[in-house]
Amino acid sequence: xxxxxxxPPLSLTVPEPEVRPGGQPDFSHVAIPRAGxxxxxxxxxxxxxxxxxxxxxxxxxNREGEAVGPWAEALDFTPEDLLEGLxxxxxxxxxxxxxxxxxxxxxxxxxxxxxxxxxISCGFQRALAPGDMNFPTYRQAGLLIAxxxxxxAMMNQVFSNAEDPMRGRQLPVCYSSREHGFFTISGNLATQxxxxxxxxxxxxISGDRKISAAWxxxxxxxxxxxxxxxxxxxxxxxPVVLNVVNNQWAISTFxxxxxxxxxxxxxxxxxxxxxxxxxxxxDYLAVMAVAKWAAERARRNLGPTMIEYVTYRAGGHSTSDxxxxxxxxxxxxxxxxxxxxxxxxNHLIRLGVWSDERHAQAEAEILAEITAAQKRAxxxxxxxxxxxxxxxxxxxxxYAEMPPHLLKQRHExxx
Amino acid sequence: xxxxxxxxxIRDALDVAMGADPTVVVFGEDVGYFGGVFRCTAGxxxxxxxxxxxxxxxxxSGIVGAGIGMAAYGLKPVVEIQxxxxxxxxxxxxVSEAARLRYRSAGQFTCPMVVRMPTGGGIFGGQTHSQSPExxxxxxxxxxxxxxxxxxxxxxxxxxxxxxxxxxxxxxPKRLYNGPFDGHHDRPVTAWKTHELGEVPEGHYTVPLGRAxxxxxxxxxxILTYGTMVHVALAAAAESGVDAEVIDLxxxxxxxxxxxxxxVSKTGRCLVLHEATLTSGxxxxxxALVQAECFWHLEAPIRRVAGWDTPYPHTHEWSYxxxxxxxxEALRQLVEVA
Ligand SMILES: Cc1ncc(C[n+]2csc(CCOP(=O)(O)OP(=O)(O)O)c2C)c(N)n1
Numbered sequence: 001x002x003x004x005x006x007x008p009p010l011s012l013t014v015p016e017p018e019v020r021p022g023g024q025p026d027f028s029h030v031a032i033p034r035a036g037x038x039x040x041x042x043x044x045x046x047x048x049x050x051x052x053x054x055x056x057x058x059x060x061x062n063r064e065g066e067a068v069g070p071w072a073e074a075l076d077f078t079p080e081d082l083l084e085g086l087x088x089x090x091x092x093x094x095x096x097x098x099x100x101x102x103x104x105x106x107x108x109x110x111x112x113x114x115x116x117x118x119x120i121s122c123g124f125q126r127a128l129a130p131g132d133m134n135f136p137t138y139r140q141a142g143l144l145i146a147x148x149x150x151x152x153a154m155m156n157q158v159f160s161n162a163e164d165p166m167r168g169r170q171l172p173v174c175y176s177s178r179e180h181g182f183f184t185i186s187g188n189l190a191t192q193x194x195x196x197x198x199x200x201x202x203x204x205i206s207g208d209r210k211i212s213a214a215w216x217x218x219x220x221x222x223x224x225x226x227x228x229x230x231x232x233x234x235x236x237x238x239p240v241v242l243n244v245v246n247n248q249w250a251i252s253t254f255x256x257x258x259x260x261x262x263x264x265x266x267x268x269x270x271x272x273x274x275x276x277x278x279x280x281x282x283d284y285l286a287v288m289a290v291a292k293w294a295a296e297r298a299r300r301n302l303g304p305t306m307i308e309y310v311t312y313r314a315g316g317h318s319t320s321d322x323x324x325x326x327x328x329x330x331x332x333x334x335x336x337x338x339x340x341x342x343x344x345x346n347h348l349i350r351l352g353v354w355s356d357e358r359h360a361q362a363e364a365e366i367l368a369e370i371t372a373a374q375k376r377a378x379x380x381x382x383x384x385x386x387x388x389x390x391x392x393x394x395x396x397x398x399y400a401e402m403p404p405h406l407l408k409q410r411h412e413x414x415x
Numbered sequence: 416x417x418x419x420x421x422x423x424x425i426r427d428a429l430d431v432a433m434g435a436d437p438t439v440v441v442f443g444e445d446v447g448y449f450g451g452v453f454r455c456t457a458g459x460x461x462x463x464x465x466x467x468x469x470x471x472x473x474x475x476s477g478i479v480g481a482g483i484g485m486a487a488y489g490l491k492p493v494v495e496i497q498x499x500x501x502x503x504x505x506x507x508x509x510v511s512e513a514a515r516l517r518y519r520s521a522g523q524f525t526c527p528m529v530v531r532m533p534t535g536g537g538i539f540g541g542q543t544h545s546q547s548p549e550x551x552x553x554x555x556x557x558x559x560x561x562x563x564x565x566x567x568x569x570x571x572x573x574x575x576x577x578x579x580x581x582x583x584x585x586x587x588p589k590r591l592y593n594g595p596f597d598g599h600h601d602r603p604v605t606a607w608k609t610h611e612l613g614e615v616p617e618g619h620y621t622v623p624l625g626r627a628x629x630x631x632x633x634x635x636x637x638i639l640t641y642g643t644m645v646h647v648a649l650a651a652a653a654e655s656g657v658d659a660e661v662i663d664l665x666x667x668x669x670x671x672x673x674x675x676x677x678x679v680s681k682t683g684r685c686l687v688l689h690e691a692t693l694t695s696g697x698x699x700x701x702x703a704l705v706q707a708e709c710f711w712h713l714e715a716p717i718r719r720v721a722g723w724d725t726p727y728p729h730t731h732e733w734s735y736x737x738x739x740x741x742x743x744e745a746l747r748q749l750v751e752v753a
Contacts, residue, residue, distance in 0.1 A: 188500065
């Protein structure tokens with residue numbers, strides 16, 4: 001053993017992002033393979049033999065808007081399916097813009113948008129079947145939109161009006177719809193990740209055919225619940241897809257703080273023997289292709305899959321956030337994987353089933369549809385105006401049956 | 416003296432402590448470069464370097480557990496949990512470890528750590544940005560629990576907490592970060608910078624742990640309260656016309672029973688007020704203590720006014736927490752008891 005006193009004193013490493021406000025955004029260190037170059041293994045591949053997929057980025061659409069490579073070939077979607085996918089993404093984007101604006105007008109207390117991340121939730125939902133269950137975070141409203149959940153219901157919740165399906169109890173973006181495979185969102189990060197695994201285990205225990213999908217952000221993978229989920233998923237080979245959305249930022253904290261500068265988020269699954277893939281999260285086709293691969297593994301009882309979506313949170317963390325305080329304003333435009341909506345649009349134009357004119361027209365249609373829904377929702381009420389759920393609702397659903405002490409409090413409150 | 420917000424006063428306390436003592440380290444989620452989502456640590460990394468003020472992974476159990484290890488080494492960690500609602504993953508580290516380190520090592524290892532967290536509602540934060548978990552901490556032996564109600568106290572109490580040889584839970588009512596709050600959501604908010612309690616002495620001073628303060632003198636009844644509810648109690652006392660004395664407890668454990676007993680013995684009537692849910696709340700402890708110490712002076716049963724026993728709702732927060740009208744009504748009933 002070397003004499004400890006002969007060594008220089010220790011010093012602490014605190015990871016830092018490459019640039020801060022005022023600096024020049026630089027993503028040259030993000031290694032991005034050409035579209036179509038990453039192999040597609042069979043779904044029952046030995047996890048040991050596909051370890052490399054946790055370190056690369058699976059991409060399908062190239063710069064020209066063509067779908068190329070083995071993952072593209074395995075896609076069995078029609079152009080109509082893709083047009084529908086584009087519509088989901090455009091809807092989410094326009095919905096976000098309207099709700100963000102509504103927050104600025106104090107019609108709601110708070111909002112969180114998905115700008116730049118639309119392909120992930122909208123694309124993934126296409127791999128699920130009715131009865132499957134997502135355990136989402138606040139940044140996957142696209143799962144609801146792609147599952148056909150009514151926009152008006154979402155808005156009623158955002159405005160906390162009398163028709164709010166959560167009856168004024170949840171934050172505006174913490175939606176919930178059992179029917180649409182959308183587990184109720186918790187504000188406490190990562191708690192849902194292990195619950196998704198439990199749900200999948202229950203499906204297996206019951207001899208069912210349903211699978212679940214767990215969702216988490218890059219920052220939240222640091223939570224102990226994330227690691228608990230990996231332990232349970234790998235131990236019991238639960239039929240679950242373990243999604244990690246790496247949008248580079250957790251509020252002001254860059255992804256390296258959760259990861260420590262080593263490996264990738266996908267690589268976290270490898271220590272547990274879980275097949276783990278990294279995918280271009282701004283590539284709708286790649287998202288769908290990988291989601292289908294993972295869902296098939298789960299359905300064929302081959303166990304969990306971990307997927308890291310590489311993307312960028314182009315907007316603020318929430319309406320309470322000011323990203324210009326911690327990252328260069330131009331960083332989102334420097335992000336090398338492009339805009340997911342534009343990329344699918346270009347692909348569809350390339351296929352000959354879409355055009356700039358039709359895109360502009362669709363945008364106008366969706367905007368009109370959303371504006372109309374918003375008018376209806378606002379006519380019922382917004383945070384400070386109109387009709388709200390009754391405060392008596394506050395006392396219900398605490399227990400299946402209201403216990404005497406709560407009943408007493410309800411009377412005391414005047415209800 | 417400068418007039419400042421509670422956010423600025425907390426930052427000032429951290430600055431004073433870090434400047435005077437190189438063993439003080441500050442960390443938590445978004446605490447470093449950005450200075451925390453409420454900006455309580457803004458500028459500290461630039462001033463003291465990134466190994467004394469830094470961002471952590473999002474892992475509350477890790478933040479507190481690492482803090483315990485650092486404290487055992489000899490540092491004085493002041494850690495931030497982004498919202499009190501997120502302290503539960505760290506609960507095991509706080510309860511089983513921090514609180515008992517001195518005891519179970521027969522004094523060989525100690526834990527001079529402060530765990531800061533924004534607490535309470537009134538900002539439309541919904542059920543995961545509004546909770547008041549103080550009773551979960553006062554129930555744990557080995558911890559001290561502090562809840563300031565204004566900038567001057569926040570700075571002085573935080574400096575005491577940092578200098579304390581044991582772990583201290585420091586709950587910051589986030590509704591008071593920028594100004595006092597009388598519980599009326601439709602009235603303009605006063606800023607601390609225009610309010611006498613926004614006056615904060617410069618440099619080092621302490622407000623000792625375990626000392627309550629009388630915020631309003633009165634003869635007819637005593638309101639025992641802390642944090643945001645101090646301001647609601649003052650508004651309710653004024654609105655009710657009851658000559659109520661308002662006691663700001665400032666630290667819940669250790670509790671200043673002397674001030675409490677003196678006041679209740681004088682007025683003969685006691686109302687306990689907190690924002691946290693009623694059942695098994697800190698108010699139950701206060702009521703039990705008051706009844707044991709002041710039984711022969713009491714002229715009416717002790718009343719408790721608190722948040723309803725439901726999760727904190729988003730839209731109905733004005734109906735949920737005890738507003739001045741509810742408190743005033745309880746006060747009137749309290750003094751009517753013959
Ligand atoms: C247990 C817990 N700790 C802290 C927070 C506060 N918080 C809310 S969102 C967030 C950042 C999450 O970042 P990430 O997981 O990367 O997801 P993103 O917002 O980027 O989608 C933090 C720290 C919380 N909600 N829950």
